[in-house]
Ligand SMILES: Nc1ncnc2c1ncn2[C@@H]1O[C@H](COP(=O)(O)OP(=O)(O)OP(=O)(O)O)[C@@H](O)[C@H]1O
């Protein structure tokens with residue numbers, strides 16, 4: 001039977017990040033994609049001009065609709081900017097005993113816009129992190145979560161270890177643009193492991209974080225173990241960046257089309 005995945009995240013009107021990136025990624029990775037939208041953003045490759053949050057009641061109804069009908073084999077959580085919305089998600093994921101939860105602690109967009117209110121970070125930590133199978137912070141997010149300054153690979157290992165210990169889940173700390181390489185560090189039950197990516201010289205990285213966490217969720221849904229899911233997700237990101245799509249005036253989106261072939265593409 002076809003595997004299924006749910007993204008709980010914000011909509012990006014420019015289609016490069018958020019719900020839109022998640023659905024494209026999940027589809028390209030062979031799972032049926034569903035969504036519960038936490039917020040609409042008016043956004044393009046140069047920035048975010050407005051955010052319109054769902055109400056907690058509406059988000060609860062979206063989640064009830066999904067979980068009572070097509071149960072997801074994995075769940076990815078992205079942008080959730082408000083405490084009440086985070087609490088609704090935590091309550092519903094517990095109520096339905098959701099599996100394979102990937103939490104991307106989205107705080108700031110590639111363009112620099114803040115995507116979570118300051119007081120919501122604590123709620124994220126207290127209510128959602130303990131439900132995660134894996135957390136996927138980038139370096140600035142790992143710095144906020146640990147209070148440490150991360151300058152080296154050793155710092156990434158220490159930050160991931162601290163976060164993993166505190167929330168009893170695996171942690172993938174993403175090197176990405178910040179350390180000028182594409183090496184990510186997974187801290188998990190077997191210890192730690194580096195995933196070395198080939199750095200691709202492409203300034204268009206809008207939505208890389210969303211894409212990576214959705215690809216991990218899709219692979220967990222297909223029953224790959226966590227390290228294999230990360231490896232496959234890294235490979236997918238490399239393909240999407242290597243396709244060198246160049247759209248928009250700012251940091252543009254990646255090309256998920258690289259993975260799709262067949263007569264309808266012509
Ligand atoms: N230029 C690049 N070449 C290859 N891989 C990259 C590049 N930039 C980022 N990555 C990879 O993309 C994934 C997402 O990491 P990144 O650090 O960009 O996430 P993020 O900062 O959360 O993304 P976002 O900007 O969407 O919030 C990681 O696996 C990272 O190593």
Ligand SMILES: Cc1ncc(CO)c(N)n1
Nearest residue numbers: 010011012017018079109
């Ligand atoms: C909706 C949304 N989620 C996440 C990100 C992070 O890249 C973004 N820019 N927009």
